[in-house]
Amino acid sequence: MKTNFINFIVTILLAVILSQFLPWWSVMVAGFVSALFFSLKKSAVFFIPFLAIFLFWTVYAFIVSNANDFTLAKKIAVLLSLGKNPYVLLLVTGLVGGLAAGIAALLGKQCSTLVKPQ
């Protein structure tokens, strides 16, 4: 449980820091790297970084867009056929980021398995 928490925090921290220098795929790097060092078990391998980035992206997007009354978010929701609801766009944003990080973490986990003797 403790490793889950550490992985979660590290993934978020790494993602926040890396996003200042790298494009969007910094969240994949964050998921990958934290999986290398804080190895999780079973579905947690995917879901912990997934949740971490889901949280990071939705909260960040909410803060940015809320300050502008979701003016553009409403339009982008229309553009992506998500109705006019900016919250659906937030949800989709979180899912996309989380998915990318979770899948990269699966690879990280396999890499750590390869290099570490069982």
Next chain:
Amino acid sequence: MKYIKFIITLVLTLVTFYGLNTKFGSIPPIGKFLDPVAGVWQNDTDEIIDGNVSIDGLLAPVTIHYDEQLIPHIFAQNDTDLYKAQGYITAKHRLWQMEFQTHAAAGRLSEIVGESALNYDRQERRRGMGYGAEKALEVMQQDPELISYLEAYRDGVNSYINSLNPKILPVEYKLLDYKPEPWTIKKTALLLMYMTKMLAGGDEDLEYTNLLRKFGKDRFDLLFPDFFDVNDPIIPKETDWSYIDVERTETPQSELPLDTIRETIQKPNPDNGSNNWAVSGAKSTTGNPIMANDPHLGLNLPSIWFVMQLSTPEYNAMGATLPGALGVISGFNNHIAWGETNATRDVLDWYKIEFKDASRTQYRHDNQWKNTSVRVEEIKVKGAATVLDSVIYTHHGPVTYDHTFKSDNPKAGYALQWIGLTGGNNQRPFLALNKSKHYDDYVKALKSYTAPAQNFVFASTEGDIAIWIQGLFPNKWKGQGKFLMDGTNPEHDWQSFIPQEFNAHVKNPERGFVSSANQHPVDESYPFYVFNDGYEIYRNRVINDFFRSKEKFSVNDFKDLHNNNYNLKAAELLPHMIKSMDVSTLTSEELEIFNQVKTWDFNNDIDQIGPSVWTAWWSKLYSMIWDELDSEDEVLTTPYAYQAIYLLKNHPTDPFMDILDTPEKETAKDLFLLAFKDAAKALTEWKAKNGTYNWQAYKATRVGHLLQALPAFSRFDLPIGGDRNIVNATSSTHGPSWRMIVEMSSPPKALGIYPGGQSGNPGSTYYDNFIDDWAVGNYHELLFMQNDATTDQIMSTQTLTPTH
């Protein structure tokens, strides 16, 4: 096992990365796009513009005050800094639009959107858009000072582009997944070509050729007369032209090539047009001349206009600018006001070219074989191989149509002769207007202006009003350029141009007002050949009747006239149709619809039903009359509404009234009934599907984003009346793209509004904040600052400082 797992997760990771980093069809690269740190979320922000920005090459600091409408008021110490700041500020708010429009002009849309734009790009290149821009630059090179301003503007735009980071890249770049390229002075020339194509790129010569061959000269002249039987021209009829000492070119004895043409290139929308007018001090309630302008163009977001104040210690101009071009285009300064409507003259002709052989290296002209040249157009295509298109050029211009493009004869083609390709410095006249103080300055400013020909209205604080129809016009023989011409016959070439001083104009006419609404510039007494190449015939009469209706006019009268919804076209035909209808054959449903239009007062107001019934009825009627001109084998065009109505009223039994598909011989009266029944059916169906068909709903005016009216970034079903051929010329997609009224007090007081907003960012409240006021006919007072020290009504201030 662990290797297999590794491989699987590696592949999964790569697929995920690729899938979220790549654009699929119209879906943007979704990971990159939705990234809250650098993706589209970052564009969800309003404009906060203050502080200092350092700009390379500025000579002195430039102050920019933004008022509450986000209109920048630029105060520079010299012209070079002014245009550099104009470039920087315009790019800051409208960069994507500036680049997209100039890409569209150059035939480079395939680079952005892929193969779907290839035919469009070929068409633009084959009409010589890039060639024309280069020709214009050649002429501009003779004006080194102007070039230095174009370069300053370029440097300003590029300063902004260089300051961009992925976060603040405009939304459209993120959506289409590409990046801006540096601005060049050629792009300004391309923007001017874009306007020239929009306003002077139309013709029906090839369609007319097909009609002439099919129906003969008498029938053709009945359908397309040089002048209608009514004419209220821009230059008053009583004008004395005896000072003109140049003759019209003599008509040669020759034959026209009567080819069959199957297909032609896309033409500008016929709803592009405009109104402008001015009243003299004597005719104004305040004693100051008042001037107005409203250019009718495509209703788009971001708007084609961007309002600015441009000021140096020498002059102070304000009004609508075109993102990509320098100076104010339709506006005013402390001394004068000016505005444009399209002059709609025939400055685009086609020549049949006879090549010596299939190599097309030589063509016949004046009984000699002359050499062609080739311009290889390289069209880059997103996601596909670059396409090369070789366009042959003759002395006329590019051979637009040949066996590779909309034609099939390897030894022949149609060459384009177009004023847009002759080169011209059409930037300088606007900069000179910005600085003009008197009538003479205005006349001098216009002298070198070639295209797109405009009716430049003028008013000054000194009390003068005027209008000049300015452009470079070929002095044509009677009938020249109405049809495809013989490219081998030198007498068919353009022989000379009308000397500029003989362009039609009027200063301080006795009637106390000047006006133009794309109508015939002159009556038949003007010595040069001017035929009806699409002149408007309704708005001008409503406007001129309005100014003849009383002694004095106020700014409020001007507002009323801008918003005037009187449908003169309907008023001239509908009573005749109603009178001749045999209502006994109508069903009760049809009768109800008939009564709706019968009681209509001819105003296209939003809550009325009448205009919808009239529009549906007229549209069915119009296509019934011209069923003879519906052909799949050749391209034809149908007569203007005015002439169709003339025939309905004066030649009701003309063979054109017959519907070919029926055994009966129909007359105009039969068509009225048949068309009405069709219209009633269509309206009933419309109602079942969409609800009540009041004019607002039925017309459905929208302001569409430049990317094919992308619904997310567009506005729909706006509460605005009017229609084409009405002074408030708002159809569903075209209309008054800028409304300006200036009273020539000292300093002038101005009102202005346009259907858009100052920001190009769909995430900004300033993106479309003018639209609601525009639709209901409101105006905003333009803050015309007299110096940069005042802070009244200023929202924020930014200073551009020289880099040290």
